[in-house]
Amino acid sequence: MSDYNLSHLDELEAEGIYVLREVAAQFERPAILFSGGKDSICVTHLARKAFAPARIPMPLVHIDTGHNFPETMQFRDDLVKELGVQLIVGSVQDLIDRGEVTEESGFNASRNRIQTPTLINTIEQHQFDACCGGARRDEEKARAKERFFSHRDDFSQWDPKNQRPELWDLYNGQHQPGEHFRVFPLNNWTELDIWNYILRENIAIPSLYFAHEREVVRRNGQILAYSEYLNLRPDEKPETLQVRFRTLGDLTITGAVESDADTLEKIIGEVAAARKTERGGRMDDKRSQSAMEDRKKEGYF
Amino acid sequence: MAQGLLRFITAGSVDDGKSTLIGRLLYDSKTIFEDQLESIEQASTQRGTDGADLSLLTDGLRAEREQGITIDVAYRYFATPQRKFIIADAPGHIQYTRNMVTGASTADLAIILVDARAGLLEQTHRHSFITHLLGIKHMVVCVNKMDLVDWSQERYDEIVDAFRSFSSRLDIPDIKFIPISALQGDNVVDRSEHMAWYDGPTLLHHLEHVHVAADRNLQDCRFPVQYVIRPQTDADRDFRGYAGRVAGGVFKVGDKVVALPSGLSSTVTSIAVGDKQVEKAFPPQSVVMTLANDIDLSRGDMLVRENNQPDSMQDLDARICWLSEQPMRPGTRFELRHTSREAKAVVKEVVYKLDINTLHRIEDDIEIVMNDIARIRIRTASPLLVDDYRRNRTTGSFILVDPGTRLTVAAGVIYS
Numbered sequence A: 001m002s003d004y005n006l007s008h009l010d011e012l013e014a015e016g017i018y019v020l021r022e023v024a025a026q027f028e029r030p031a032i033l034f035s036g037g038k039d040s041i042c043v044t045h046l047a048r049k050a051f052a053p054a055r056i057p058m059p060l061v062h063i064d065t066g067h068n069f070p071e072t073m074q075f076r077d078d079l080v081k082e083l084g085v086q087l088i089v090g091s092v093q094d095l096i097d098r099g100e101v102t103e104e105s106g107f108n109a110s111r112n113r114i115q116t117p118t119l120i121n122t123i124e125q126h127q128f129d130a131c132c133g134g135a136r137r138d139e140e141k142a143r144a145k146e147r148f149f150s151h152r153d154d155f156s157q158w159d160p161k162n163q164r165p166e167l168w169d170l171y172n173g174q175h176q177p178g179e180h181f182r183v184f185p186l187n188n189w190t191e192l193d194i195w196n197y198i199l200r201e202n203i204a205i206p207s208l209y210f211a212h213e214r215e216v217v218r219r220n221g222q223i224l225a226y227s228e229y230l231n232l233r234p235d236e237k238p239e240t241l242q243v244r245f246r247t248l249g250d251l252t253i254t255g256a257v258e259s260d261a262d263t264l265e266k267i268i269g270e271v272a273a274a275r276k277t278e279r280g281g282r283m284d285d286k287r288s289q290s291a292m293e294d295r296k297k298e299g300y301f
Numbered sequence B: 001m002a003q004g005l006l007r008f009i010t011a012g013s014v015d016d017g018k019s020t021l022i023g024r025l026l027y028d029s030k031t032i033f034e035d036q037l038e039s040i041e042q043a044s045t046q047r048g049t050d051g052a053d054l055s056l057l058t059d060g061l062r063a064e065r066e067q068g069i070t071i072d073v074a075y076r077y078f079a080t081p082q083r084k085f086i087i088a089d090a091p092g093h094i095q096y097t098r099n100m101v102t103g104a105s106t107a108d109l110a111i112i113l114v115d116a117r118a119g120l121l122e123q124t125h126r127h128s129f130i131t132h133l134l135g136i137k138h139m140v141v142c143v144n145k146m147d148l149v150d151w152s153q154e155r156y157d158e159i160v161d162a163f164r165s166f167s168s169r170l171d172i173p174d175i176k177f178i179p180i181s182a183l184q185g186d187n188v189v190d191r192s193e194h195m196a197w198y199d200g201p202t203l204l205h206h207l208e209h210v211h212v213a214a215d216r217n218l219q220d221c222r223f224p225v226q227y228v229i230r231p232q233t234d235a236d237r238d239f240r241g242y243a244g245r246v247a248g249g250v251f252k253v254g255d256k257v258v259a260l261p262s263g264l265s266s267t268v269t270s271i272a273v274g275d276k277q278v279e280k281a282f283p284p285q286s287v288v289m290t291l292a293n294d295i296d297l298s299r300g301d302m303l304v305r306e307n308n309q310p311d312s313m314q315d316l317d318a319r320i321c322w323l324s325e326q327p328m329r330p331g332t333r334f335e336l337r338h339t340s341r342e343a344k345a346v347v348k349e350v351v352y353k354l355d356i357n358t359l360h361r362i363e364d365d366i367e368i369v370m371n372d373i374a375r376i377r378i379r380t381a382s383p384l385l386v387d388d389y390r391r392n393r394t395t396g397s398f399i400l401v402d403p404g405t406r407l408t409v410a411a412g413v414i415y416s
């Protein structure tokens, strides 16, 4: 190998940093969508590198379902403090209280779907013209079609059948008033890339990603965290297992996997050998073949 | 991993087997996950297909599944112990050519699929030409569905000859031919037992070993300034860093550089990736450079070396691929985006359009419609710092944006 070859992680990092700088240069009110999960933590890490030694020139936006793992909230607040950036919280509970959305009921009730109106509401209220997210093309088949600069109309809708061309790395962020872009700096990363990068860069992540003992409920072949927000069926009973999470979302829908991987190296070993995708553990994607596409069209992350 | 990253696209006409081939590559290299397989098996059964339809792995949109076609590029990822791959699965229909161009613009290599029964079609020609236009230096022509022509060497040779006579007029230095069956897996990951007459590599073997790093320009130093970093914090109040992605050449700490368009000289005092100081920067690294003295330098400007400068041009000779449903005639005004710079631009002349099947020039019809490939002359309101696209894909390319709709309407490459 010559001196002038980049490893594939370096190449992905260079791409992500380039995309984030392009956002800062082209938009007036950009933001980073921060869920507290490993992907948005990586986006934030790339942003830190992209603008060093200056602060990240955009706020972090958290769409808060109210059904959070306490660890994620603590992690979020610590990170915001360390980075010296603004945190903007869009609260699902506020929208419910104002009667703007109705909560699902029943055993599989989740606040996943009503995150979308909350997100749209937050974008409109703060007039964000670009929202950077941690979605990756390898996560899901509708996401596999995403551009880096993904256009949203003035109802925040995605039109996957009629996406803008995107040539080379000449990103066109021009838009009409009221429209915005979702931007995906990690588009080309796989789950394994994320973990290898977290290890290489020594990035702090919430403890939930590491194996730990937890009260859980088995449902439809999934392991869900037991909490006050989960409606138990008559035949269901919480049990204690050694688990870790592969993704972190709303507490009621994020499936755990049984695991004893308590270090990054062990997690990487498990991910490399995994036979199921990380979203295979998420109830929200299982609702139908095009569950993700339908949600994305409406304005979901 | 010895070879780093390979970005490639699968192209060719509708139904030639692009999506199936990618499914096969993922399946045979054991990259398909259980839940993905379950999901496509379930969808295949619902649609009455025998076995799992591997094309459903990339045709992820509802409309694509309903119609059994590919509308937009899908990106898939896989790795072998040799290499890591990013695949763009392109649509074959002419109406979605702009999505194919999107996928091809970032590819190092193109796989062109040909249905052994049908031979070369108009879209085979169009996609091959776009591959050439976009400066992709490596091509693999996969003659697919060999199972449907009795694994006939004669038929394969016929197609190879036809392609060679077409491609002799294209500038693609590395073209390889492989007979395959994407459906059955012959010569994709595993060697075919049906075609003893073929003694070349399998597709995957070739993809693992093709050398593309040399395609990057390490000679001509080009650093388009993307963003100026000024911390405004107590600790770094005087810091002024120039952020960007190296578009060519190698920059080293201590190098004398010239800022364009001002022409002012300075010296590189530091190069950083994040908070890590490095000695040198090369493509495609994203770095921050600081200079010895404060000179006028901002987004859209470029750092280069004194004795190796790009052309400063206001009149461009360009090949474009037209991507908009709105036709275009000379005199139309656009915003042109080139590296980190924008400029107003007007199309002065349509020199010719190309007949994609014959590669003949059409000179008496100057209205450009969607998917046309044309040579045009453009004048910009201010000079651009350009290189010939064949020397540098970053400083030699541009897009045109419609000032009314704000849409990207053309991809352009500059020949200078």
Ligand SMILES: Nc1nc2c(ncn2[C@@H]2O[C@H](COP(=O)(O)OP(=O)(O)O)[C@@H](O)[C@H]2O)c(=O)[nH]1
Pocket (backbone or CB within 6 Å): B012, B013, B014, B015, B016, B017, B018, B019, B020, B021, B055, B068, B069, B070, B092, B144, B145, B146, B147, B148, B180, B181, B182, B183, B184
């Ligand atoms: N017999 C045979 N059929 C194939 C082969 N490759 C693809 N097909 C079929 O050709 C059709 C079109 O394939 P698809 O991958 O969707 O083509 P695309 O439009 O190029 O993406 C499907 O019905 C495939 O099953 C092959 O090698 N042999």
Ligand SMILES: [Mg+2]
Pocket (backbone or CB within 6 Å): B018, B019, B020, B055, B069, B070, B090, B091, B092
């Ligand atoms: Mg297809």
